[in-house]
């Protein structure tokens with residue numbers, strides 16, 4: 351799926367750079383172009399693509415300090431500059447636009463819903479958000495920001511592909527120590543998904559097409575992406591169990607959003623050398639995903655790739671009723687209550703909202 355990426359905020363910019371670099375290293379050509387947008391000048395300097403500094407008149411290039419209402423306001427005020435940077439990048443070839451943002455901060459979290467709404471109005475290709483949920487141990491402000499932003503981007507975009515920082519964290523590492531590794535892991539998964547519809551070798555009926563990614567996300571709302579890989583035996587019939595096992599692992603332990611396997615739709619992609627992918631295995635795994643997700647709309651297909659391994663990607667659409675999303679929204683609501691209690695002793699402007707309101 352040929353895509354233009356827009357990295358908003360610090361996390362969005364870094365993850366976009368990782369995605370673009372993965373696509374280039376693998377020679378996929380699914381990423382057509384990338385733009386970075388932020389209120390903090392210093393964060394933009396490190397990005398290897400065109401950047402747009404917004405909100406200069408309000409924060410003078412120093413970031414919005416986690417205030418996502420301000421993040422939304424400055425995006426609204428400066429959206430024309432962001433849109434002109436995209437002009438010429440969103441060509442006729444583009445099949446989707448991905449806004450990439452950390453939902454816990456201020457610039458990305460506030461800017462994403464505003465920009466998604468604007469892009470939806472202008473372009474007639476899907477506008478997706480690749481949103482990063484804050485880890486459980488990040489402070490109340492991050493949880494509240496993410497709750498409000500998530501609720502709003504889910505409405506304003508075609509779908510939100512959600513990744514939970516906690517799902518990628520290695521034990522013993524602090525969140526910030528692990529960011530580069532986390533970004534690499536996310537870039538691999540999302541990069542393979544984008545490239546899976548781009549395959550040109552061995553094109554046949556079973557090869558997955560970009561339209562299947564779009565159809566899986568068509569129901570809107572929140573989506574999650576699972577991934578797992580294993581060593582491949584040379585012959586397809588020797589890999590039936592391996593395919594079942596990597597598809598199971600992708601859903602049960604390798605997902606971007608743990609405990610989110612209740613889905614409206616799903617796409618099972620098996621990547622590897624065409625001769626090593628067993629039809630029977632893919633079909634069996636597809637049926638298992640139907641049972642596991644409770645969805646009757648489970649598509650399946652191959653992604654021909656020169657590799658001695660087999661990898662599975664499972665894209666699940668409409669996972670918002672899953673335990674994980676429920677528990678995150680509960681965490682955001684609790685953070686708001688805690689903040690309200692604190693506010694009684696120490697009134698602070700930061701916590702004016704008494705429930706998870708829409709951001710815009």
Ligand SMILES: Nc1nc2c(ncn2[C@@H]2O[C@H](COP(=O)(O)OP(=O)(O)OP(=O)(O)O)[C@@H](O)[C@H]2O)c(=O)[nH]1
Nearest residue numbers: 359360361413414415416452454455456457458484
């Ligand atoms: N996966 C990942 N998450 C990150 C990274 N950097 C920050 N985060 C997460 O993103 C959230 C903070 O968002 P940032 O992108 O730093 O904030 P911002 O959008 O730049 O907004 P302000 O700093 O408030 O102007 C937190 O939940 C962090 O855990 C990163 O490189 N990778």
